[in-house]
Structure formats: structure tokens, C-alpha cells
Amino acid sequence: MLLGTLRFISKGWVNDLYIQPQTYFGYLGFEWVKPLPGSWMYLPFILILLCALGVLLGYLYKYTAPLLFISFSYIELLDKSNYLNHYYFISLITFLLIFLPANRSFSLDVYFKKCSDIRLVPTWTIDILKFQLAIVYIFAGIAKLESEWLINAQPLKIWLQAHRDMPVFGSLLKQDWVAYLFSWFGCIYDLFIVFFLMNKRTRPVAYSLVIVFHFVTWFLLPIGIFPWVMIFSTLIFFSPSFHEKLLSKFNWKHKEESIVLRSNHRLVVALVSIYIVFQLFIPFRYLLYPGNLFWNEEGFRFSWRVMLMHKEGTATFYVRDSITKRETQIRNSDYLNKTQEDQMATQPDMILQYAQFLKNKFKDSTFIINNQTYKIDNPSIHASIFVSLNGRPSQLFVDKNHDLSKISYNLAHRNWIEPFAEK
Amino acid sequence: MIKRNNFYFVLILCLISLSFSCDKKNKPNVVTSDFSKTELLTNLGENIILPGYLNLKVSIEDFETKHTSFINAKTEANFDSLKASWKRTYIQWNKVSIFNFGPALDFGLQAALGTFPTDTSKIISNISSGSYNLSTSANIPAIGIPAFDFLLYRANAFTDYSSNTNYSDYALALIQKMKGEASAVYNQWNSSYLATFKTSTGTESTSAFSIFINSFIKSYEETKWTKLGIPLGKQSLGIQQPIYIETRLSQNSFDLFAANMLAWKNVFNGDRENGTQGIGLDDYLIDLDRSNLSNTINSTLSSIVSDINGFSTDFETLLSTNENSLNDLYTQIQNLTVSIKTDMTSVMGVLITYQDNDGD
Numbered sequence: 001m002l003l004g005t006l007r008f009i010s011k012g013w014v015n016d017l018y019i020q021p022q023t024y025f026g027y028l029g030f031e032w033v034k035p036l037p038g039s040w041m042y043l044p045f046i047l048i049l050l051c052a053l054g055v056l057l058g059y060l061y062k063y064t065a066p067l068l069f070i071s072f073s074y075i076e077l078l079d080k081s082n083y084l085n086h087y088y089f090i091s092l093i094t095f096l097l098i099f100l101p102a103n104r105s106f107s108l109d110v111y112f113k114k115c116s117d118i119r120l121v122p123t124w125t126i127d128i129l130k131f132q133l134a135i136v137y138i139f140a141g142i143a144k145l146e147s148e149w150l151i152n153a154q155p156l157k158i159w160l161q162a163h164r165d166m167p168v169f170g171s172l173l174k175q176d177w178v179a180y181l182f183s184w185f186g187c188i189y190d191l192f193i194v195f196f197l198m199n200k201r202t203r204p205v206a207y208s209l210v211i212v213f214h215f216v217t218w219f220l221l222p223i224g225i226f227p228w229v230m231i232f233s234t235l236i237f238f239s240p241s242f243h244e245k246l247l248s249k250f251n252w253k254h255k256e257e258s259i260v261l262r263s264n265h266r267l268v269v270a271l272v273s274i275y276i277v278f279q280l281f282i283p284f285r286y287l288l289y290p291g292n293l294f295w296n297e298e299g300f301r302f303s304w305r306v307m308l309m310h311k312e313g314t315a316t317f318y319v320r321d322s323i324t325k326r327e328t329q330i331r332n333s334d335y336l337n338k339t340q341e342d343q344m345a346t347q348p349d350m351i352l353q354y355a356q357f358l359k360n361k362f363k364d365s366t367f368i369i370n371n372q373t374y375k376i377d378n379p380s381i382h383a384s385i386f387v388s389l390n391g392r393p394s395q396l397f398v399d400k401n402h403d404l405s406k407i408s409y410n411l412a413h414r415n416w417i418e419p420f421a422e423k
Numbered sequence: 424m425i426k427r428n429n430f431y432f433v434l435i436l437c438l439i440s441l442s443f444s445c446d447k448k449n450k451p452n453v454v455t456s457d458f459s460k461t462e463l464l465t466n467l468g469e470n471i472i473l474p475g476y477l478n479l480k481v482s483i484e485d486f487e488t489k490h491t492s493f494i495n496a497k498t499e500a501n502f503d504s505l506k507a508s509w510k511r512t513y514i515q516w517n518k519v520s521i522f523n524f525g526p527a528l529d530f531g532l533q534a535a536l537g538t539f540p541t542d543t544s545k546i547i548s549n550i551s552s553g554s555y556n557l558s559t560s561a562n563i564p565a566i567g568i569p570a571f572d573f574l575l576y577r578a579n580a581f582t583d584y585s586s587n588t589n590y591s592d593y594a595l596a597l598i599q600k601m602k603g604e605a606s607a608v609y610n611q612w613n614s615s616y617l618a619t620f621k622t623s624t625g626t627e628s629t630s631a632f633s634i635f636i637n638s639f640i641k642s643y644e645e646t647k648w649t650k651l652g653i654p655l656g657k658q659s660l661g662i663q664q665p666i667y668i669e670t671r672l673s674q675n676s677f678d679l680f681a682a683n684m685l686a687w688k689n690v691f692n693g694d695r696e697n698g699t700q701g702i703g704l705d706d707y708l709i710d711l712d713r714s715n716l717s718n719t720i721n722s723t724l725s726s727i728v729s730d731i732n733g734f735s736t737d738f739e740t741l742l743s744t745n746e747n748s749l750n751d752l753y754t755q756i757q758n759l760t761v762s763i764k765t766d767m768t769s770v771m772g773v774l775i776t777y778q779d780n781d782g783d
Contacts, residue, residue: 158769158771159772161711161772162626162773163625164460165459165460165624165625166624166625222627312766312769313765314765321660326660326661328657329657331648369664370664370666374660387765390769391769391770392769393716393766394762394766
């Protein structure tokens with residue numbers, strides 16, 4: 001996290017993504033989360049750096065762990081244009097860490113005698129992390145069990161052929177059968193790797209597969225630090241003795257006076273169960289909606305649908321004066337940054353949010369054209385949007401006849417999205 | 424022991440997945456394709472972009488020569504050849520303005536050479552004061568090729584250019600600034616950037632291929648807005664804004680527009696100006712089994728160019744007499760945006776973005 005945040009800051013993304021934009025695409029129910037003014041936005045990032053260091057070293061854990069979760073999640077809640085499954089994963093893990101005694105051994109807190117060394121922890125504290133990882137993998141695997149991935153080998157076909165000029169592997173990567181191989185292997189890997197990691201006998205093999213798999217994805221796909229996150233977090237599946245052996249290389253051993261932490265309190269059991277139920281339910285909520293999931297994206301996020309589709313869109317917005325019916329075409333780049341523009345063009349909820357933004361921007365506004373003044377009282381917002389899914393020819397996504405500013409943003413099924421036609 | 428297990432495990436998984444994939448699709452497509460991005464970029468860089476910048480540099484040098492000739496002999500004939508040289512330069516600029524990345528972006532060529540509409544009062548005040556710093560951002564609308572639409576075509580242009588030294592000095596200062604910038608961009612392409620450009624074929628958004636595609640599409644959209652949409656009123660409640668017409672005084676806008684669209688089409692096809700064909704994005708689409716898309720793009724572009732060439736009056740006259748013909752043209756260009764921005768990029772797997780991201 002430390003490295004990820006440093007990378008984020010050094011690439012200037014704080015400025016590009018959280019200071020420059022004129023509008024932010026908040027999450028439903030969290031639209032009140034707003035960015036700090038100007039350079040103050042660096043503050044949460046610095047907090048993440050400090051807290052990540054604190055959690056890593058187990059220093060002032062009582063404060064650094066919750067602050068880490070809060071500052072990271074705050075940033076993620078600001079704008080869903082930047083949503084990534086692995087950011088969500090990090091949010092969840094940092095949330096769990098607040099309640100776990102991760103500072104109670106091999107930490108500065110113990111070293112400074114802020115708390116006593118623990119030899120044994122309740123099993124749930126380890127198992128909940130294993131569970132979280134299992135959720136990520138298995139749901140990512142389940143998400144791949146559909147015809148697009150398995151029968152059409154999409155979107156991997158598109159992504160792999162783009163490497164056609166790579167030395168040695170290029171000529172292989174543009175072959176269709178390689179895309180099929182990767183798709184099927186990826187699916188099987190995601191579905192079963194956790195079980196092989198849990199079994200002591202297959203663990204070494206499985207872990208080497210973890211390394212190979214994530215290294216390949218890092219090499220071929222634009223997925224940032226995610227491979228490294230997974231490679232290191234799957235170490236949790238190894239036995240305590242393995243970790244203690246590893247730590248003994250640093251001349252570390254449990255203190256003489258180390259204690260055993262027991263807490264299988266009913267409350268803990270209840271809370272953990274609730275968390276588990278939520279995690280199991282959320283990825284399946286898409287079943288509540290009709291239509292094509294990839295097209296409508298109803299129940300798509302927070303479901304470990306990782307690198308699962310390639311969607312491109314062209315969205316042309318119009319602000320129409322309701323009285324004169326005069327119309328102005330919007331240049332999206334005047335109001336949105338590139339990431340926002342790309343994400344918005346294919347995601348229904350963002351389309352509605354952008355329409356609201358335009359409505360507010362142009363309501364009661366005045367145009368001065370050729371020295372004449374034109375006032376717009378109550379504009380309607382229209383859009384003509386075409387989207388291509390996984391390399392198919394583009395189709396109409398949103399028809400121009402809807403006034404998007406009148407459609408409310410909620411979790412109900414969106415019937416203003418044109419139905420997806422398999423071609 | 425572990426190693427062997429590992430090997431078998433991978434092997435079995437591979438076999439399983441292979442057998443499944445064979446089951447599901449009748450015949451996996453094992454066609455070895457010939458298209459390579461390296462060849463595309465090499466063709467573009469060596470045969471289109473570099474010669475294009477060289478031509479621009481040569482045009483501006485010729486423009487300077489014609490300026491000097493006119494100053495030495497202030498005849499109508501020399502003024503006309505100065506005007507003709509300016510137009511050639513402007514047309515040449517429209518052929519390379521497509522490549523707004525790399526050296527062109529570093530030197531801010533787009534702003535320095537191609538900003539319009541011109542701020543005529545700024546030009547007048549610069550000339551009358553006789554002292555100016557042309558590199559300030561405030562002066563961007565008072566410099567570049569478009570400024571000469573005013574300097575060469577305003578009322579009394581001949582008299583002012585020939586008798587007012589401040590006026591002709593200003594013109595020369597603009598020409599020399601442009602010459603410096605065009606040479607700088609050419610030199611950078613020639614000395615180092617071409618080599619970088621040819622080999623950077625990756626999928627990351629910082630690769631030359633991604634940068635080229637993004638800039639290529641952006642240039643198409645810029646043309647749509649600046650050469651047609653804005654004067655036509657697409658951003659102003661449908662109310663025409665003739666002050667935004669490119670070369671409003673000399674009435675060359677359709678020639679520039681057509682030259683730009685034709686050049687764009689040539690780049691798409693990888694063809695040189697003299698008609699020699701080369702590897703282009705059309706070949707990539709054909710390789711990806713999307714020759715239909717390539718044909719649509721080509722036929723629409725041809726139709727756009729022939730429509731522009733078919734207008735028998737200048738832009739401003741057409742605005743007032745037959746706005747519909749311009750609206751039809753706009754619709755054609757707008758519809759093609761979807762094909763190039765969405766259909767083309769989605770099969771090529773290029774991210775339409777200007778920044779690297781953290782991925783998923």
C-alpha cells in the first residue's frame with residue numbers, strides 16, 4: 001500500500017484525479033463525500049502513507065489501522081470513475097485489520113511494550129482473511145463461467161492480440177487458441193486455487209502457480225499493483241510455523257511472557273457472520289435485474305468481476321432549452337477528465353450523474369452569442385450514446401429522446417437503456 | 424518432487440482447457456496474421472509524418488522567401504505569390520496537424536501555428552506598439568498561420584504590408600517564429616523520436632501506438648468542432664457563429680477542411696500523398712476480421728471529402744444560403760466518430776485515455 005500510494009502520488013494522479021476535476025461521480029448514498037479543497041487533497045494520501053507504515057510496523061496500531069481504512073476508503077468513495085476491484089479489496093482488508101490483533105506480535109507496539117506479545121490468536125482472525133481471499137478468487141472464477149469468457153474467449157482475444165509485436169511471444173499471443181487457453185486456465189485457476197492453497201500437500205505447488213499466474217497477468221495486462229497484492233496476501237494460507245520460521249530468519253521469536261488470546265465472544269461470532277453473509281450476497285445481487293449484466297451493469301461493481309469485459313463508448317450529450325427547443329452539443333472534455341469521460345460513456349449510473357451535473361450547470365444560464373443574450377431556464381438533457389461490448393460492432397445504448405435529467409438515480413432496473421442485441 | 428508435481432499440474436490444466444476450447448468452438452482460428460504495429464508505425468513515421476514535417480518546414484521557408492521578395496519589390500504580383508505561398512503552408516499544416524503528440528506537443532506546435540479565430544485587435548495593437556513578446560500565451564491568438572488571413576486579406580492589406588515597416592516586421596517575426604518551431608519539430612523527429620516511435624508498440628497508454636491512436640482520433644474530433652461544428656452553431660444553441668470560420672477573409676476554409684480530411688484518410692490507410700499505398704490502420708482492421716468497418720470508414724471519409732469539395736461557394740455564404748448542406752456534412756462526420764472512436768478502438772484493444780492507470 002505504501003508503494004502503491006507512492007506510485008499514485010508520483011504519477012501526479014492526485015492532481016489529475018482528485019484536484020483538477022470539475023465534478024465527481026460519487027456512489028449512491030455516498031454522494032456527500034466530497035474532496036478537500038485544492039492541495040489539501042494530499043492530506044489523506046499522506047495519512048495513508050503514515051498509517052500504512054504504522055500498520056506495517058505494528059506501531060500505534062490502535063490508531064493507524066482505523067485511520068488507514070478511513071483515509072483510503074474516503075478517497076475511493078469520492079469518484080467511481082476510479083473504481084477498481086483491487087481498491088475495493090484493499091478497503092475491505094483494511095476494514096478487517098481494524099478488528100484483528102495484527103500488532104500483537106513482531107511489532108513495534110510489542111517492542112515498546114504498549115501491548116503484550118501473543119503466541120496464539122483465535123482461528124477466526126486468520127480465517128476471515130482467508131475467507132476474504134477465497135471470495136475474491138472464487139467469485140472471479142464464477143464470474144468467468146459464462147459464454148463470453150469461455151466460448152468467445154473475450155475480452156482476452158482483444159487484449160492478447162494487442163501484444164502481437166512483443167518479441168518471442170507476440171506471434172503466439174495473437175493466436176485465437178492462446179486466448180482460449182488463457183481464458184480457460186484463468187477460470188479454472190480462480191475457481192480452485194484457494195482449495196489447493198488450503199491443502200497442505202498441494203500448497204507449495206499452488207503457491208508457485210499463484211506467483212506464475214499473477215506474474216503473467218502483470219506482464220500482459222494493465223493491472224498495476226494488484227498482482228503483487230495477491231502474491232503477498234495469499235501467504236496467509238501458509239501455516240503459522242512457516243511464518244514463524246520465516247521470521248526467525250530475522251532473529252525473532254515469541255517473547256517468554258507471550259500470552260494466548262481467546263475471544264470467541266458471541267458478539268464477534270455474530271458480526272463475523274454478518275460480514276460473511278454480505279460478502280456472499282453482494283456479488284449475486286445482479287440476479288435481481290433482468291437483461292445483460294455487462295450491458296446494463298446493474299450489480300456489476302463490488303463483485304470481483306476482474307478484467308472481464310472491454311467496453312468502449314461514444315456519448316454525445318445535448319442541452320436543450322425546453323421552451324425554444326434550441327440545442328447545444330456538449331464537448332465532454334470541457335467538463336470531465338479522460339478517465340471520467342471514458343467510464344461515463346459506458347456506465348448507466350454515471351450517465352445519469354453527468355446529466356444532473358449538466359442540468360445544474362446550464363439551469364438559468366445565459367449564452368452570449370454574436371453579442372446577443374440567450375437565457376436558458378429549464379433545460380432538458382439528452383444523450384445519444386453508442387457502445388461496443390467486447391469488440392462487437394457498436395450498438396445504440398441510450399436514445400436521444402429521453403430527458404436524462406428527469407430520471408432519478410436509484411437501484412431500480414433502468415429501462416431507458418436500449419436492450420443489448422446479440423449480433 | 425515438488426517441481427515435477429508442479430509441472431504435471433500445469434500440464435493437466437492446460438490439456439483440460441485446450442480440450443474444452445476445442446469442444447466449444449468448431450475450429451480454433453489458427454491463422455497467422457501478417458499485420459504488425461512496427462510496420463505500421465514505421466510506414467507512418469518514415470513515409471508520412473517525417474516528410475510531412477519536412478514539407479511544412481520547406482513551405483514556411485518558401486513563405487519567408489516570398490516575404491523577402493515582396494519587401495524588395497512591392498508589386499501586386501509578388502503580393503499574390505506571397506498569398507499563394509501562405510495558402511500552401513496552411514494546407515501543409517492541415518496535413519500534419521493530425522500528429523499532435525511527441526515533438527509537436529513538446530513544442531506546442533498546435534497552439535503556435537494553428538490557433539484561430541485570430542485576435543485582430545491584439546495584432547493591431549502589437550503592430551502599432553512595435554514591441555511584443557510573441558511567446559506569451561496572451562499572444563497565441565495573434566500569431567501563427569491563421570494570423571496571415573488578417574495580415575494578407577484585410578482591407579488595405581497591400582498598402583499596410585508594403586508601406587508600414589511595423590506591419591511587415593510583425594509579419595516577418597511571425598514567419599520566423601513558425602520557421603523555428605517547425606524546424607525544431609522536424610529535427611526532433613529526424614534525430615531521435617522516429618526511432619522511439621517505430622518500436623514502441625505496446626499496449627500501455629504511454630506507448631507510441633496508443634499515443635498515436637488517441638491523438639489521431641482527437642484530431643478528427645477537433646476538426647469536427649473547429650472547422651464545422653462551432654461556426655455552424657453546434658455549441659451555441661444552433662445559432663451560427665461566422666466569426667469562428669477559419670480564414671473568414673480569404674475564404675479558404677473548405678480547401679483546408681478537405682485537405683485535412685483527406686490527409687486523415689491517407690493516414691488511416693497508410694498511404695502517401697503521391698498515392699503509394701502502405702500499411703495502415705485499415706490493414707489492422709482487415710487482419711482483425713473487420714474489413715466491413717474499414718470499408719465503412721473509408722467510404723464515409725471519401726463522401727465527406729467529396730461533399731466538401733462539392734460546395735460551390737465559400738463557408739460563410741453557404742451558412743446563410745444553405746445551412747442544411749453543412750448540417751448534413753456535420754451529421755456524417757459525427758456518425759463516423761462512433762466508428763473510429765468506439766468500433767475501431769474496441770477491436771484493437773487500445774485504451775482511449777491519456778493517462779496510465781492502475782488497472783483492475
